[in-house]
Amino acid sequence: MDAPITVDRLRFLLFSFKEKLWVKPLSLCLLSIAAVFASKLADGTALAQHLPKVEQTSVETLLSIMASSMLVIATFSAGTMVSAYASASRSSTPRSVSLIISDDASQNALSTFVGAFIFSVVAITVSSNNFVEDAGIFL
Helix, strand or coil, rough: CCCCCCCHHHHHHHHHCCCCCCHHHHHHHHHHHHHHHHHHHHCCCCHHHHHCCCCCCHHHHHHHHHHHHEEEEEEEHHHHHHHHHHHHHHCCCCCHHHHHHHHHHHHHHHHHHHHHHHHHHHHHHHCCCCCCCCHHCCC
């Protein structure tokens, strides 16, 4: 009979899940969607009366600049990571390649750029469809 999952096994599974490159951008995507709904909730409160009026077009312009620049930076970073991985795989051992691929610094940088791009796209979509009002646009 198989033993139940131990704490060490659970910790190992959680750590290996965190090493995946797609986990951090997914969490930033979910945070972006949560921010959209928080902005929608802010529209119905008294907070909307105390916030300054921000033009929707200026926010959309800033978000489109951010989206295009983050896409370029994320593409460049991904290309740099791929070339570094290819170089490491040609000149080092398989164990060291797996350590290089699981490097937190490069994954955090790429995840931040991709997450900022995702936030920009989500915010542009929300703003373009008039989902939020003045307080939501400000937030």
